[in-house]
Amino acid sequence: MAEEGVKLYGFWLSPFSRRVELALKIKGVEYEYIEEDLQNKSPELLQYNPIHKKVPVLIHNGKVIVESQVILEYIDETWKENPIMPQDPYERAIARFWAKFIDEKFFPSFRKAILGGETEVEKVIEETKENLKILEKVLEGKNFFGGERIGFVDIVANTIAYWVFLFQEAAEKEILTEEFPILCNWKDKYINHNIIKETLPPKDKSVSFFRARFAQSKASS
Amino acid sequence: MTKVVVLLDFWLSPFGMRVRVALAEKGVEYEYREEDLGNKSQLLLQMNPVHKKIPVLIHNGKPICESLVIVQYIDETWKNKAPLLPSDPYQRAEARFWGDYIDKQIYSCGRRLWTTKGEEQEAAKKELIECFKVLEEHLGDRTYFGGDNLGFVDVALIPFYSWFYAFETCGNFKMEEWCPKIVSWAKTCMQRESVSKSLVDPLKVCHDFVLPRRKTLGLD
Numbered sequence: 547m548a549e550e551g552v553k554l555y556g557f558w559l560s561p562f563s564r565r566v567e568l569a570l571k572i573k574g575v576e577y578e579y580i581e582e583d584l585q586n587k588s589p590e591l592l593q594y595n596p597i598h599k600k601v602p603v604l605i606h607n608g609k610v611i612v613e614s615q616v617i618l619e620y621i622d623e624t625w626k627e628n629p630i631m632p633q634d635p636y637e638r639a640i641a642r643f644w645a646k647f648i649d650e651k652f653f654p655s656f657r658k659a660i661l662g663g664e665t666e667v668e669k670v671i672e673e674t675k676e677n678l679k680i681l682e683k684v685l686e687g688k689n690f691f692g693g694e695r696i697g698f699v700d701i702v703a704n705t706i707a708y709w710v711f712l713f714q715e716a717a718e719k720e721i722l723t724e725e726f727p728i729l730c731n732w733k734d735k736y737i738n739h740n741i742i743k744e745t746l747p748p749k750d751k752s753v754s755f756f757r758a759r760f761a762q763s764k765a766s767s
Numbered sequence: 768m769t770k771v772v773v774l775l776d777f778w779l780s781p782f783g784m785r786v787r788v789a790l791a792e793k794g795v796e797y798e799y800r801e802e803d804l805g806n807k808s809q810l811l812l813q814m815n816p817v818h819k820k821i822p823v824l825i826h827n828g829k830p831i832c833e834s835l836v837i838v839q840y841i842d843e844t845w846k847n848k849a850p851l852l853p854s855d856p857y858q859r860a861e862a863r864f865w866g867d868y869i870d871k872q873i874y875s876c877g878r879r880l881w882t883t884k885g886e887e888q889e890a891a892k893k894e895l896i897e898c899f900k901v902l903e904e905h906l907g908d909r910t911y912f913g914g915d916n917l918g919f920v921d922v923a924l925i926p927f928y929s930w931f932y933a934f935e936t937c938g939n940f941k942m943e944e945w946c947p948k949i950v951s952w953a954k955t956c957m958q959r960e961s962v963s964k965s966l967v968d969p970l971k972v973c974h975d976f977v978l979p980r981r982k983t984l985g986l987d
Contacts, residue, residue, distance in 0.1 A: 597868065597901065609857045616863045623856035635843035636829060642836045647817065680817060 552577035553605040562614040563602035573625040645702040707736040716756035772797035773825040782834035783822040784926030791961035793845040862919040892938040928953040932969035933977040
């Protein structure tokens with residue numbers, strides 16, 4: 547039965563909106579999903595997120611929550627079964643630190659490295675590999691970033707487990723390779739996880755989309 | 768390290784000031800250590816190997832990095848006094864959203880304003896004022912962003928008040944003209960000891976750091 551008024555505005559290929567879907571599925575919360583055309587944003591989206599004009603947007607009982615990591619914590623605090631965040635304040639601080647690192651340092655450096663066209667692309671690739679080494683160390687000895695089960699950082703790391711590989715295939719360039727065995731091992735578990743795999747967009751359609759997008763940006767630069 | 772709580776910081780960092788305010792609100796005793804950012808200590812490099820930046824809070828030997836992560840940690844660890852985040856999940860989400868907005872917009876616009884000149888500086892100034900207007904609208908008629916008491920968003924934003932004079936001097940404008948409610952909010956915050964003792968003298972920020980740095984960069 548659908549929870550009273552849970553709506554998610556998302557985009558099929560956005561890792562940020564897919565994260566929110568993953569969290570809702572982990573919690574067993576039913577929701578109404580509205581697909582946004584990002585080239586032609588709906589008036590509702592612009593009304594709900596006037597500052598950033600982005601997906602995901604979560605509506606719960608008429609309340610609007612935006613920014614994927616903020617939404618994840620909201621979901622965790624509202625539906626308490628199957629906790630996503632650790633309980634201990636120090637562990638929570640560590641989780642928030644790594645989530646920030648993934649979104650603000652790792653993925654932007656990876657995007658730059660994959661798309662190339664930078665005058666110092668070798669430097670950016672090196673930086674990305676350094677970031678990957680850091681993440682390998684964090685995962686060492688653990689099943690998932692969250693420990694035995696997936697947690698906040700794993701959900702945020704959907705970009706690493708899946709979108710990195712979509713980009714790599716579309717750009718025909720590899721950065722996250724077997725050179726990082728711990729991450730690759732984690733990624734295999736991740737994409738085959740029974741709940742997670744339902745939230746991953748179809749590979750071929752995704753790769754084609756990115757291929758076209760990369761070609762377009764090369765053409766216009 | 769003899770004290771249980773140590774803060775590695777740099778005097779004019781708005782991020783460091785956030786942590787100082789939060790610790791003061793909670794009445795936590797701590798050891799303040801000033802870092803020379805041109806010659807970072809072994810302790811800093813060891814405690815924040817990923818970013819090598821301040822602030823770093825060290826609690827019982829364990830480091831916490833990233834200012835708003837630290838502020839939440841402080842709030843969750845010393846929870847018997849001065850709650851910074853509300854207890855309602857929706858209000859907490861709202862506070863986190865605005866904390867993130869301040870991080871992404873205010874700091875970078877401010878930095879562009881004082882490190883550039885000409886058209887680029889003009890554009891940065893316009894953007895900065897716009898961001899403060901957005902915050903002003905969000906504040907509305909409330910005393911604090913946290914309502915009746917200083918909260919997470921107040922802590923995230925108030926340190927930039929130390930930088931207003933530097934922004935105004937570089938950009939040749941007055942915050943009070945554009946965002947009077949923000950200025951009066953800041954003055955209200957400054958009446959609290961936790962804030963007035965944690966923030967640094969705006970004149971020092973401008974004359975001892977920003978203007979000399981601009982000269983070095985060849986901007987003035």
